[in-house]
Amino acid sequence: MRENGILRVIARFVIPLILLFGLYIQFHGEYSPGGGFQAGVVFAAGWILFVLIYGLDLGLKVIPERVMYVLTALGVLLYSLVGLAGVALGGHFLDFYPLLEDPHAAQQAGIILVEFGVGVTVASVMMLVFTLFARRRSWWDEVDAEADGEGR
Amino acid sequence: MEWLGHFNYWIVVVLMMIGFYGVIARGNMVKKILALNVFQTSVFILFISAGKIIGGSTPILREGVSAYSNPLPHVLILTAIVVGVATVAVGLALAIRIREAYGSIEDDRIAAQEADEENRQSEPSR
Amino acid sequence: MFLVVVALAVIRVRDLFAATMLFAIYSLVSAALFTVLDAGDVALTEAAVGAGISTILVLAVLTLARRQEHPVPGHNLLALAVVLVTGAGLVYASMDLPEFGDPDNPVHGHVGSYYTEQTYADTGVPNMVAAVLASYRSIDTLGEAFVIFTAALGVFALLSVRPPARRSRARDGEEAP
Numbered sequence: 513m514r515e516n517g518i519l520r521v522i523a524r525f526v527i528p529l530i531l532l533f534g535l536y537i538q539f540h541g542e543y544s545p546g547g548g549f550q551a552g553v554v555f556a557a558g559w560i561l562f563v564l565i566y567g568l569d570l571g572l573k574v575i576p577e578r579v580m581y582v583l584t585a586l587g588v589l590l591y592s593l594v595g596l597a598g599v600a601l602g603g604h605f606l607d608f609y610p611l612l613e614d615p616h617a618a619q620q621a622g623i624i625l626v627e628f629g630v631g632v633t634v635a636s637v638m639m640l641v642f643t644l645f646a647r648r649r650s651w652w653d654e655v656d657a658e659a660d661g662e663g664r
Numbered sequence: 665m666e667w668l669g670h671f672n673y674w675i676v677v678v679l680m681m682i683g684f685y686g687v688i689a690r691g692n693m694v695k696k697i698l699a700l701n702v703f704q705t706s707v708f709i710l711f712i713s714a715g716k717i718i719g720g721s722t723p724i725l726r727e728g729v730s731a732y733s734n735p736l737p738h739v740l741i742l743t744a745i746v747v748g749v750a751t752v753a754v755g756l757a758l759a760i761r762i763r764e765a766y767g768s769i770e771d772d773r774i775a776a777q778e779a780d781e782e783n784r785q786s787e788p789s790r
Numbered sequence: 791m792f793l794v795v796v797a798l799a800v801i802r803v804r805d806l807f808a809a810t811m812l813f814a815i816y817s818l819v820s821a822a823l824f825t826v827l828d829a830g831d832v833a834l835t836e837a838a839v840g841a842g843i844s845t846i847l848v849l850a851v852l853t854l855a856r857r858q859e860h861p862v863p864g865h866n867l868l869a870l871a872v873v874l875v876t877g878a879g880l881v882y883a884s885m886d887l888p889e890f891g892d893p894d895n896p897v898h899g900h901v902g903s904y905y906t907e908q909t910y911a912d913t914g915v916p917n918m919v920a921a922v923l924a925s926y927r928s929i930d931t932l933g934e935a936f937v938i939f940t941a942a943l944g945v946f947a948l949l950s951v952r953p954p955a956r957r958s959r960a961r962d963g964e965e966a967p
Contacts, residue, residue: 541917548924549746553843584939634746637750638843641942645847648953712824724919732918735922742832742919743923746938747934756848756850764953
């Protein structure tokens with residue numbers, strides 16, 4: 513697909529828009545439909561489209577696999593730490609009120625942080641799963657080539 | 665109108681049974697996973713339609729709206745959808761491993777292979 | 791309804807590629823249905839997940855496996871009977887369920903009405919779904935994030951092992967290279 517001019521040009525237009533839309537529904541989630549789950553999925557979809565058109569190697573240069581592993585854990589960790597911060601400041605687990613003075617601002621800050629953690633986790637998990645599936649085929653071929661080399 | 669009030673439940677039941685049939689009657693594992701997804705979506709529709717209020721509106725606060733639909737089922741289904749895709753991913757990964765071990769993702773062929781191998785193992789011992 | 795037709799097609803079509811595409815259509819139609827039923831967030835998720843990510847993942851698996859489904863001779867009458875009996879039971883049970891769209895339904899009592907009335911006063915967030923998801927029921931969502939994380943670990947554990955050589959893979963009646 514790398515040679516198809518129409519796909520390349522359209523992808524160049526659409527992929528930034530998809531990523532931007534992902535960020536929009538991530539951070540505008542309290543006012544309109546959206547939130548961490550949708551944003552993560554949309555963001556991952558943009559990256560997967562990039563991989564489908566430009567190939568997996570280039571896609572892994574943009575977001576290396578190692579970074580994905582780290583991000584998967586970091587998202588969940590961020591969520592738990594926000595919860596623990598509530599405990600440390602004298603509230604219950606995942607209680608957002610102690611975070612800031614103004615209760616509304618505290619709730620909003622807590623919701624944004626938590627949703628961001630969810631978004632990071634979902635996006636990197638989707639990208640990771642897709643990478644693992646997509647790489648399996650080339651791995652088969654590699655193993656076959658090695659087996660052929662030994663057979664000769 | 666009395667009987668039309670339950671129309672949404674009938675659609676859910678029909679979809680659910682289509683998915684159920686796919687899961688138990690089809691041998692191909694990818695098809696089984698798709699059927700499981702159909703089943704799952706029917707449950708989503710059941711929850712969402714339970715949360716709907718006629719004349720209500722999307723649960724986002726704004727001026728001039730008096731009745732909102734119930735946000736609680738929406739939240740539950742939102743998480744359920746994402747968990748659903750996670751289980752689909754694990755199921756497909758299992759299907760790939762089965763394909764590598766047996767060379768097929770069809771139920772009956774795998775069963776036939778297993779029977780073959782058992783026969784081969786039991787023959788020399790006689 | 792249209793959904794039923796598409797769902798039937800998904801199960802009937804033997805070409806797995808076509809089934810996957812039909813499944814994407816099915817997801818999109820159900821997303822439209824969710825919009826009609828006032829669930830904007832859910833519709834957005836269903837459209838992105840069902841029609842986008844699920845389809846891509848199934849396609850990625852289809853590049854690894856046979857595309858045509860192995861034909862099953864005849865109909866599976868036992869399965870059909872089980873399905874029909876279960877379905878009849880469920881339809882009979884649905885007669886006891888509350889009517890569609892009635893504001894006095896038991897679902898809308900308890901916490902449901904509390905959320906719609908008190909959300910803004912408690913959190914200052916207009917989107918009730920986001921507020922309930924991340925604030926009122928945030929431990930729920932935390933567990934859910936861990937489920938996603940565990941799924942990634944599971945897929946990683948299953949697919950990071952070195953695949954076996956070709957000999958065991960080529961048996962599917964596929965072209966042996």
